[in-house]
Amino acid sequence: MIFSFLFCFFIRSASGAANFECPINPITAESGPIGVIPSNRVGLSVIPAKYDCAYHFLIYPGWALHFSISTHYDQLLGDNITFTDNLGVVRLLPTPNQHIDEWSSAPTAILHIRTLSNTSQMFAIYEFVNVEKKYQQVIIPTGEYLALENMKNRYFTFSSKANDRVALNIAVKNTQDYDTLLEFMFVYDGGDVRNCQMVGRLSNFLRNKKISTSSNVTILNFYDGKSPSYLIANDWSSEKPLLFKSREIRAFAEVSVFSKYKAILTSKNQQTTGELFDASDQGAAYTWICSDCNNFYWTVLKFHKSTTTVPKAYIELRSLSPTHNTSTLLNYSVSATLDRNFPQLIPSRMFTMINHYSGIAVTLDTSTSQAMTQRWLRPYDGRRGTIFSPSIWDPKTPPTFSFQFEDDNQKFMFGVNVKEVRIAAAGESLTIKTGPTASDNFSYKEFVSDSTDFWTRRESKGNFMQIAYDGLDRRSMAIVSFDMKQINSGTRDDPLYTIFVSI
Known part of the structure; x- marks a missing residue:
């Protein structure tokens, strides 16, 4: 220069x-x-x-x-x-x-x-x-995040499609750390740098204001410092009601309805633990972001008795950030068998956890190791969980998945519920196999049209369960829940049982 x-x-x-x-x-x-x-x-x-x-x-x-x-x-x-x-x-x-x-x-x-x-x-x-002339503008919709490490010769404008005010939150890899490089980034209250006023350094804006006065807010780093933090923007205003599974649940499209809102940043091969608390019905929301991965393994959820209102306490998980206005995909409440839900795979780069009336301890793992994969696929007595098409959590990802749960030394009663399946293109299929490994093949086919919600349940004894969805179209999806119960080794095996869904 x-x-x-x-x-x-x-x-x-x-x-x-x-x-x-x-x-x-x-x-x-x-x-x-x-x-x-x-x-x-x-x-x-x-x-x-x-x-x-x-x-x-x-x-x-x-x-x-x-x-x-x-x-x-x-x-x-x-x-x-x-x-x-x-x-x-x-x-x-x-x-x-x-x-x-x-x-x-x-x-x-x-x-x-x-x-x-x-x-x-x-x-x-x-x-x-x-x-x-020197800096190129990049537009980012609210609900998404910005990696602050590479802003050279560019400035970034968060824009609300809902014409709402924009709320900014910072996500650092260690939530206890303070990122001093935020002092060197400028915030413009509006959609460009010519017609809008610079209103403060990003550090002060996050500490004192956090919210724009218009539907746009612009970030510019003159100093070219490479911050490791991420910045996430959400719509700010009031909630929108949503009816989900015959229960009225508020779909939080904006962050102002929460008692508090935070963003948590991690990366692959990291384990993140947290102590989260909220005593309100609105709930405290936490958006988890992985900077370089698309899978979270939720391994621990514990409710603290001293800070949990048992009849009211529950935890819900929704895809992406509050601005995306998504429905609840996972829901947990206080139970003596709560541990049997974990590990639970969350196939997404980002999701939001909402905590109601409870103090909880959580652990999430982004490991790509074989040991973590084996832990996810290992059957155990009483285990239950849900498998989702990744596209349900993030529309930018494909709907395909394939998992095989297997234990050569133990026999289980595997139960499978096809909660929802949507097949939008010819050649797509959902296949579920449960039974002993060395068994004669038995095939069952059920043909469905564009969209089906039929809660089909199948059970079979054996030592493995395979659930696979071969989807090509982004409109396609499948949600399958499962449960396992260990059985005596002397129990007779059922023949291989297969559900094959296609068009």
Whole structure:
């Protein structure tokens, strides 16, 4: 970058006395896109004693001002140099330093130099930057997230299709950590950088406001720092009722209805544990995001007696984020046999857990190891669970799945409920096999049309259960629940039982 090259060149030049003439009029881009202070020097320069000058900069809409400053002064002598951005935030520049960057958006910025001594030195280069020309805009719909690690030469606008206000939440890999790099990202309250005002640094926006005044909010990183955090945006306003499985459950399309809302970030081959609490009917919502995987294994759910209202407590899981307004896919309440539901596979990059009237401990694993896969596929006495087409959790993924639960040393009564199946294209099929491994093949076919919800149940004794859905069309899907009960080794095996659903 030319700006960085110039600074490195200037800072190596000889220091000495300089002409620190204080300008009368504001400095604008019309006087030149790049300038230096002092105007006649190209390196650290001695500032005169009893010098007091505020350099005012007028920044046009859609532009920004970039300062690179080097200083060497003694605050104990009463000398200081400050930078005031467009929001009026005053920053005392650290010293000594070789290179500090400061940015300001429109409309104004001030560099103020005050000295009592004649020993202080400084040198600064400033550049007016046309943001719309240098940075490319990327539009992201609410309900989705942004990885903050790569924002170079781009700025990002979250936009609500529902024309709702936009709520921002940060997700860090360790929820106890604070991401200092958020200090260097600018928030514009609107859909672009020309017609909308910069309203604060992202760190302050998340801490004090979190919500836009319009249906758009824009994020820009002038400093190019690679933050490891993710930023998720949701619609803000009130709830929308939804009727699901003959029970009225509120479909939370926006985050304002929750008692609290947080986002949790993880990555593959990580185990995340949490202690979550909520005492309200609205529930506390937590959106879990995996940065580089599409599977969560939920391995632990425990209700704490001291913080759980047993008759009312329940946990629900929904796909994606609240803005997607999805129905409940998994629901758990206090039970003596709760542990038998785990591990439970959640085939998605993102989902939302809502906690009602309870204090809970949870553990989720994103391991891609063979050991984790084997744990998911291992039968045990009393186990139950649900298998979903991944497309139910995330429409961007295919509906296909195939799992085989097997134990060569134990026999089980396998129960299977086909809760829902939708076949939208010729050649697609749902196949369920339960029985002993070495058995004569027996086939059962049931033909269905576009959509079926028939709660078909089949049972068979044996040591394996295979559930596979071969779906090609994104409109296709299947939901199958299962249960297992260990039986005596002397019990006679049933022949292989197969359900084959296709068109």
